[in-house]
Amino acid sequence: MGLLTAEGSRRIARAVEDAEKSTAGEIVVAIIPESDDYAARELVFAIASGFIASVIMVIFSEQLIQLFDSLLWIDSALLFPLSMLAGALLAGSSAYALAQIPVLDRLIAGRHLMTEAVRRRALRHFTESGVYDTVDRTGVLLLVSVLEHRVELIADRGINKMVAANSWENIVAALVKGIKKGQTADAIEKAVRDIGGILAEHVPPRADDVNEIADVPTELEKGS
Incomplete structure (x- = not known):
């Protein structure tokens, strides 16, 4: 239109x-x-969001490992790094998608x-x-x-x-x-x-x- x-x-x-x-x-x-398109700023925002998500997961790593141990029969020593990677990717991709909203795009730019x-x-x-x-x-x-x-x-x-x-x-x-x-x-x-x-x-x-x-x-x- x-x-x-x-x-x-x-x-x-x-x-x-x-x-x-x-x-x-x-x-x-x-x-x-x-x-x-402000793609560079949006990408930096996405990477920063993924990094922050990883930091938060590290801060609460003990609680997360206990949660994994109680819910899953999987070695939490292996699961936690994978969950950190998944969390960072999810946070980054979500942030990039949110950056397409005009009001947020203006704030980021x-x-x-x-x-x-x-x-x-x-x-x-x-x-x-x-x-x-x-x-x-x-x-x-x-x-x-x-x-x-x-x-x-x-x-x-x-x-x-x-x-x-x-x-x-x-x-x-x-x-x-x-x-x-x-x-x-x-x-x-x-x-x-x-x-x-x-x-x-x-x-x-x-x-x-x-x-x-x-x-x-x-x-x-x-x-x-």
Whole structure:
């Protein structure tokens, strides 16, 4: 299932089209489930969980050996190391599975790593989508990364030098607030209009202006 409904995508595309009628700038919207798979952090979490499980079993080794002796006709000297290995593997695999839950994944990844991942993914799409290569260098990319609860706005140098940083920051803050309320399409649509207003003020349309980049929002693949 897409991150945006078909109607939401159409509304955003119309908002981009309408905004660009008043400016020579370009607005590109992209949305991605997550900007990184954070596999390394998840693996470390799983290994650490397995290690902790082993330590706990060592601490309670005497009680566990007594339990094995009372329940099973097996040499506990052999069974205990095997049970430690099984316990560590079970704890590690369970931890790795739990790490796929978004709220836990965010805790494991950490704020700094997620911020860097979203920034890198936005910069990559800024290049791949051609936002960096508009005629007047006045393209603006708006990327929403769902897992991280992050929004990255990158304005090319042609427009960025004309606009105060807090103007972009206010747009991002309002967008994040709207997404948290579950109003993703509405919030993106408003952000597009606000970006369009800034572009119209500083970069009016040219007589030979053409639409350089498609208006439809791009839904990127997870971690791509």
